[in-house]
Amino acid sequence: MRFYKYIIACILVGNFTNAQHQFKGHIDNERWQNEVYLSVIEDYRTLEGINDEQIISKTTTNSEGFFQFVGNQLEPEQKIYKLHVDNCTSYNQGSNHFEGHCEDSKDILFIAKSTDTITFPLSFDAQMFCDIISNNPKTAAFIKIDSLKEEMKFAFSEFRSQANRQLNNKKWFKKLQDYGENLNEPLAELYIYTFLSDRSHQFHNYYLKDLEDNSYYDELLERLQSNYPNSSYAKQYEAELTSDKFIVSSTDKHKDEFWIYMLILLTLVSLLLNLWFLFSAMKRKKKKHSNAIEQLTKQEQNVLDLLLTDNTNKAIAETLFVSVSTVKTHVNNIYKKLNVNSRDELKSLFNK
Template sequence: MRYLFLIASFIFFGNTIYAQHIFDGYIDNERWQSDVYLSVIEDYRTLDGINDEQIITKVNSDDSGYFQFKGNQLDSQQKIYKLHVDNCDTYNQSSNHFDGHCADSRDILFIAKNTDSITFPLSFEAQMFCDIISNNPKTACFIKIDSLKEEMKFAYTEFRSKANRDLNNKKWFKSLQDYGEELNEPLAELYIYTFLSDRSNQFHNYYLEDLKNNSYYDELLNRLKNQYPNSSYTKQYEAELTSDKFILSPTDETKDIFWIYVLISVTIISIALNFWLLYSAKKRKTKQHTEAKEQLTKQEQNVLDLLLSENTNKDIAETLFVSVSTVKTHVNNVYKKLNVNSRDELKSLFDK
């Protein structure tokens, strides 16, 4: 019996320790640069745009357009991730690439965890990021929701009248909310909520009216707390829901005081969330550095440290008491294991 327990423990903990994700697929190399980026979305209000603090890693596609992300650095709990490609100038990223938007880019959002195997194939007429094949049934939720959103947009444009808008508001809010609940995945419901509650779109006023009488929003909060009790998604949603409810309820006498409190609360929450995101990004970066170095031999780690200190191959050879040709071999091994092609890329990988 003891041996059976040890075997079972080994299988369970072995799978946990060595859990790996594999995300692969194809991009159109004739249309896009070969860099493919993988990001984690911690703030669901930043689903659009490009944020360097959210990028986990990047890979280069081969001549056929094939790319692959593989590793064990993802969270065991499901999160929202993004793949994206773009044609922004990679040599001037600080000014036009990672400022929150790239005018010439393509991306796909999906749900995943650290054990998922996901493929992003080219679809009809070599269209990319239009389909998902995954061992995780939750992964493709966003694609299905996007299809409903397209139907919704078409319904709104058929007749541009107030009566048409009112009928469609009632119909599509309920349709999207019901569909999200059927998916049994609160992160997919957050994707719908983000769309319906966006202050910049025409539905926001109806969303506030719906919030007054519809218990759906509180039920979603309960589902998030049950499934993702300590996540940033749950905390952010609860803060937004509380703020929006306050907007609906203040009396005339307390309106000014209310707005001061709301402003202070939102500011504090925003600052706290930004600090948390920065801390998480730094912690994740440190973990990536450690995992990257663990791939190298002791001598290759010594060479890496000297490369990062901007030593020449000759300097490194003199420091380690080896030949320059041996140093070149170590440098090539470091490049290959860390998936870089130059010293600049190596420094960028380990830039804190």
């Protein structure tokens, strides 16, 4: 579920010393769990939904619902980021995130770099279309695009006839493209391209026809390669564009062969990208896990070893010649440092 269907925030962006980012905002603690997640989107086809592998940081709100992300781990060049909140239970949260969905969640997409300070002065449940003041106007590009998409939805719903759909398809397809180009930000154009070229969307057939004789797509590739050389965005778009061009240039005689080739190519590209994303995520998780282990005291490590071999608190106390209450204190400290809530989660963490 997208933030934009329900909320729009005013974003204030400025510079922050020592190349640090600072993202602040507010949520309703009575409506949401008090955890806010920050994700980086490397694959622009995964803008929708929630993916645990994209999360780079998590913070907890204070008693009044205010949260803040501060650090220097972001890339210096602009990338697509997401903030999200959800009400997934701790039991199924991880699996839901990994599968890309959570039935009760909201998120907001934005563009940022390592030196940006971004303030969400209104609650995530605030009204839409507030004014945006920004030293980095590209940060709120996705929000502006979603505002335009809301206008488009109204135009399509005014008359639900085939004739109205055909007229609006042509009008809004061109209007969205032109709007994205005028924003002078290729990542914003990618957001529009993802929407217009989505295979499940009514615009897809129009997109394939437009691709035959419109130089816009090659020009967008040039802008991406110029502004974001060697980025995953440019490489992914180039692969998709090559595949889609192959589709539209195929003849009826070789149509089946072309589709097979296209599917193989897309599968290979998707596999390589997924392997790269998975490898990067595994490295981040391994480093985070190692850092957490290093935080354990010697006695906590002894307790951890005994926990992993299914010893009870009483058995651990007898083995280490300490009281059961002391063992419980060590167990709670281990859970907190390793960010788990049960022995099953602890064993699952080390099995992985």
